[in-house]
Amino acid sequence: MVSKKIHKNYMARELYRKEEVICGNISEYRGWIKLSKFCLELILSEIDNVNTRTELIFVLEKKFKLGIWNKLIDDLIYINYLSDTEVDFKIEKITFDITSKCNLNCKHCSGMFTKKSLGNLNKLLIFEIFKWAEYNNVKYVCISGGEPFIRKDIFEILNYAKNIYTGEIEVITNATLINSCDFDNIVNNIDILNISLDGYDVFSVNKIRGLGVYEKVLDVINKLKQKNFLKLKLSMVKAYGNENHISDFLKLCSFLQVEPVIRDLIYAGRANRNNLSELETLIHNSVLDESNINMRCVCKSGINSLYISHDGKIYPCSTMYNLKNSFMQLSELLSDNCKSRLFLEPIVDHIESCKYCDVRYFCCNTCPSVNLSLYKNEKIVKMICDKNKKTLENIIWNKPSI
Incomplete structure (x- = not known):
């Protein structure tokens, strides 16, 4: 990793519902944070004008003395939504x-x-x-x-x-x-x-x-x-x-x-x-709870x-x-022309029935290839949605936001 000014991570994503937003990193297992749209918009509006975490917190506290900025910025850095390092694209x-x-x-x-x-x-x-x-x-x-x-x-x-x-x-x-x-x-x-x-x-x-x-x-x-x-x-x-x-x-x-x-x-x-029937059985037998869900949907x-x-x-x-x-x-x-060309995108952002869903990153597999097999089959997509959507909504959106 290379040091860099604080910025929004390239794998950071948001899910919105009314005036609330869930922030996380789709390539990490570090959890997610629910906060108000107002707080997130303020952070993102100021982040380009500062270099460090300390400067960002100072500017936010100066504008709105809410007493939350220090912990909130640290939490967003911990889950790798915000970052002060740059990804090193070195093929190993x-x-x-x-x-x-x-x-x-x-x-x-x-x-x-x-x-x-x-x-x-x-x-x-x-x-x-x-x-x-x-x-x-x-x-x-x-x-x-x-x-x-x-x-x-x-x-x-x-x-x-x-x-x-x-x-x-x-x-x-x-x-x-x-x-x-x-x-x-x-x-x-x-x-x-x-x-x-x-x-x-x-x-x-x-x-x-x-x-x-x-x-x-x-x-x-x-x-x-x-x-x-x-x-x-x-x-x-x-x-x-x-x-x-x-x-x-x-x-x-x-x-x-x-x-x-x-x-x-x-x-x-x-x-x-x-193995299609085996895949259907796997989905049917899966059990979701707060301990095993996360926003990671790409490797x-x-x-x-x-x-x-x-x-x-x-x-x-x-x-x-x-x-x-x-x-x-x-x-x-x-010819060494390969920088930044291999980014993986969540498949659910490109599936018509999924791309506006406010829990979509939580229902994906962490392996993009498995997701390709799952989401190209409309029957499987419906099975996943019918089984998991309400459970995910209850776990993710029923918590108080910052």
């Missing part, structure tokens, strides 16, 4: 798909990747990405797909990257295409191998990923450990009932001595087609991280690949 992590092809056909895939998928990211462009990452001191690059090991030039790519890039290289894989002749190349060119399993035993993995995957993954892990390759992760997406067996998955990871990674299901691609992807798809389009993160329009093209990134 890049994830990119080197292919859209995959040898498996997993039910929960947020893409529609198959062996017949068309896209490979051009090898020379991949080299340019690593050059850019090294030049810009990017700490971490993650290679994904599709299935990265479906490419015959995968180790040519990894060897080039390891020779010119000094940050960490992680590869996400299903591990089923890794052969005995590949282990030395993995040890020499990859810092972290992240293997997708999505189950906790042979039966649960068969259900989602297919026959033979569980045995193959365990064999790869054991053989890599024999080579003293220890930076191994094993991941599971919560889907098809395995969310009730997280403890079993963690036990498996502990037994294998690998780092566990648990991911939420993204309702896009095959996952959207295969911070795009500020310090970005995702490059196999076709050279750039998004804040990989889960947003299903957007019709990308945020920028790879050529723009490589």
